[in-house]
Amino acid sequence: MFTWSVLIIILSYSTQCWTHGSLYTDAGKSEKTCKPLKSFSVDIKCNRNGLEVDCTKPVLNGTTAEISCKPFFHFPPYDNIPSFYNRLACVDGLWDYNLLPCIPICGKKNEKSKRVRRIIGGGNTGIGEYPWHVGIYSKRTIRKKTVYSQICGGSIINPKVVITVAHCFESKDPKNYGVGAGKYYRPWKDNRDENAQLRNVEQIFIPESYKGLSNNFANDVAILVVNDPFVFDNFVRPVCVDWTTNTKKDLLKMGSIGFVPGWGVDQEGGKKSAVLKDIQLPFVPYDECYSKSDQNFRPIVNLADKFCAGRTDGQNICKGDSGGGLAFQGHDVHHSGEIFYLMGISSIGPSKTGSCDPTKYTTFTKLSHHAKWAQNIIKIHTSAYKDFNGWSLDS
Known part of the structure; x- marks a missing residue:
């Protein structure tokens, strides 16, 4: 149930107001409305009587919503949402079906990457070849200027979460770190990194049992939650994770x-x-x-x-x-x-x-x-996203 402040709208010389999920007109009639549709993973196109409607706001009965997966998302085992799920209708103030989320396409290297030329004995990757890999950077203030230094790597496992190791973090204050995705060049800001997405770290989670060298680096794992979700594209995408054995x-x-x-x-x-x-x-x-x-x-x-x-x-x-x-x-x-x-x-x-x-x-x-441990943190601390097959995606 939505609670709305009374809003007076002048439309075609008539007075209308929204309250408690219904539309009231100056003629005293009311029409029930369906709640807004918003999604991180699904594209939504709404119309009513042949006219486009903004579905991010309450909509009137008779509105229909056509839904499809956003680029770089899918609806396993299908590439897109099948026809029997991809159309919703607003009937008597309720959508006739729940809005189903899509999940990210994971573990795919960028097919368009070009290997420029192989870490000791390793070789240069192609640009975007490992779209899940990120650089983790420490932040210091020198002469009133923030300086970023690459200290570790990590892997994107969902739009808000990076997994890495605990021994990277001398300080546990998230304000001291940044994450760079879609990068090929090591410096934090490099003009040649046209596809980079830079984020601040919002939260750091390390197991309480991690004691570093004194316990032989047992439980050397850390989860980072970034301030803004990554936008998935050819150069920034998650790696696949199977939480089972x-x-x-x-x-x-x-x-x-x-x-x-x-x-x-x-x-x-x-x-x-x-x-x-x-x-x-x-x-x-x-x-x-x-x-x-x-x-x-x-x-x-x-x-x-x-x-x-x-x-x-x-x-x-x-x-x-x-x-x-x-x-x-x-x-x-x-x-x-x-x-x-x-x-x-x-x-x-x-x-x-x-x-x-x-x-x-x-x-x-x-x-x-x-x-x-990881699943519990992801579920609790990305609560703005619905959990779906291990992913935290939709608002």
Whole structure:
């Protein structure tokens, strides 16, 4: 039920007023109205008696609404909302069906990306090749000017939420951080990043059990809620997440290859990369990772929320890559083809003379281990969005 302040409207020399979801005229007649239709994921076109109507306001009986998924959203298993759901009618003050949300198309690389030319031993990505990858930036004030420094990576999992690792955040004050999506160049504002979407961090969530080095970086995971939703396009889109253990069993096994992008150090002891790079890292079974790790690194390998991936040939991730998502290609259950699922988050690797050791395996935080914690936060703290199959989308 909507409560409206009485509003006098002069229309065709007659007086009309809205109150409590009904339209009253000077003739004393009243007509019930249907509530406004608003959606983050659905395009809505309304008309009444052949005339276009604004459905973001209460509408009269007889109004119809044609609905379809916005670009970069779909209605699984269909590409768009099927015909038996895509038309609503305002009847006796109520819409005859609920407005159904669409969900984002996830885990798709930008097909239009162009690889410019392979993190240590890695190579340059194409622009927009990993549309879910973001840079996380610390903010400092120097001489009354805000300076941004890229410190970590992260992955978009819904329009308001980025997932990364806890050890990126020395300060827990969200005002000290920003998130850059759709970026290829590392600097916060680079004129060449025509597709960048820059956001402030509104909230930071880290498990209470995370204690850093004193607990071997167990529970090294963090969720960021940004101030404004990302607008999905060719260059900014989420990675797929399966909160069940089904995908983990299929993808985290011997022979699986994961992909991780980042702006981290591109050679041992070197500087951070100026452009986004990526590398392919094979999943490493526990026994092999444990046996080939140094004694002082084995307690981290032993953690229940970690798994190993990497190489021993001098190609690996390094400082600045923390928080980046390790995504594996899996089957799209709704359509033919392959999509990328986020399985791990770059956590801790062995060090060598103060830098990373590209000849050792790296640990990744296992996303499935923190599924319940993450889902609860997403549901509670993106409450302006309705939850639909794990996504928080519609207002």
